[in-house]
Amino acid sequence: MHNSEGLKLENKNDNSGVEVLKQRYEVSADDFASAGAASAAVKKTLKQLGFSPDFIRRTSIAMYEGEINMVIHGGGGVAEVGISENQVTITLTDEGPGIADINLAMKEGFSTASDTVREMGFGAGMGLPNIKKQSDNLSLISEVGKGTTLVITIAT
Amino acid sequence: MKLAQVMEVLNAKVYTDVPFEDIEINAACGADLMSDALAFGENKGLLLTGLNNPQSVRTAEMMDIRCVIIVRGKEPDEALVKLANEKEIVIMKTDYSMYTSCGLLYAAGLRGGDE
Numbered sequence: 001m002h003n004s005e006g007l008k009l010e011n012k013n014d015n016s017g018v019e020v021l022k023q024r025y026e027v028s029a030d031d032f033a034s035a036g037a038a039s040a041a042v043k044k045t046l047k048q049l050g051f052s053p054d055f056i057r058r059t060s061i062a063m064y065e066g067e068i069n070m071v072i073h074g075g076g077g078v079a080e081v082g083i084s085e086n087q088v089t090i091t092l093t094d095e096g097p098g099i100a101d102i103n104l105a106m107k108e109g110f111s112t113a114s115d116t117v118r119e120m121g122f123g124a125g126m127g128l129p130n131i132k133k134q135s136d137n138l139s140l141i142s143e144v145g146k147g148t149t150l151v152i153t154i155a156t
Numbered sequence: 157m158k159l160a161q162v163m164e165v166l167n168a169k170v171y172t173d174v175p176f177e178d179i180e181i182n183a184a185c186g187a188d189l190m191s192d193a194l195a196f197g198e199n200k201g202l203l204l205t206g207l208n209n210p211q212s213v214r215t216a217e218m219m220d221i222r223c224v225i226i227v228r229g230k231e232p233d234e235a236l237v238k239l240a241n242e243k244e245i246v247i248m249k250t251d252y253s254m255y256t257s258c259g260l261l262y263a264a265g266l267r268g269g270d271e
Contacts, residue, residue: 064215064218121188122190123189
């Protein structure tokens with residue numbers, strides 16, 4: 001977990017000269033009530049760093065949808081967030097069942113979610129389309145039986 | 157519209173300790189599935205839903221929504237109210253259905269923001 005005290009962007013990422021703050025969250029599939037906690041923490045960090053409300057809202061919505069996907073489809077996973085002055089990059093990795101047809105999964109209204117998931121308020125088939133709508137770049141790599149990696153980039 | 161008027165129009169009961177009367181909202185959305193609410197992606201101010209679990213508050217938090225109204229007379233879930241108090245989001249309950257709740261607020265002048 002990150003330290004929320006005295007946040008600042010530091011040049012500890014690479015040799016590019018770009019200042020990046022990195023955070024890593026374990027997302028559990030066991031506790032649905034706490035799903036979204038990682039997105040809430042990132043939202044808090046972005047507020048503390050003084051980003052614009054519109055940018056924070058776009059990032060929060062995209063990450064929350066991705067986090068929920070990991071909980072309901074991926075069996076949990078890891079969320080890695082890199083925050084720089086100009087953009088946020090969110091990498092969500094799970095070792096779940098993978099996505100059989102990515103084009104279909106990107107279609108508004110298509111969902112493989114169970115009735116149980118729908119009763120919990122998800123499975124509208126809008127998750128990935130919502131992420132795409134809020135982000136500037138989206139990379140989705142998935143292999144059936146191995147898992148899924150989703151990389152979301154949102155520019156300020 | 158102020159939340160005090162929303163409460164009056166929907167004959168709603170408030171469950172949170174957050175000061176609410178003077179909070180001004182300019183639009184509302186209604187959805188039971190959270191991704192349908194998140195699809196708006198704009199600051200709507202108010203969410204009407206039948207989803208009685210903490211994810212309705214999480215969704216509101218991500219969207220900067222100030223108030224969640226649980227429709228159809230469901231008693232708001234304890235964990236939902238606890239999270240809402242932490243996030244300073246107002247929780248109300250109304251006995252009206254989703255359709256009637258939306259209609260009453262619309263008739264009172266609160267729009268969806270997508271017209």
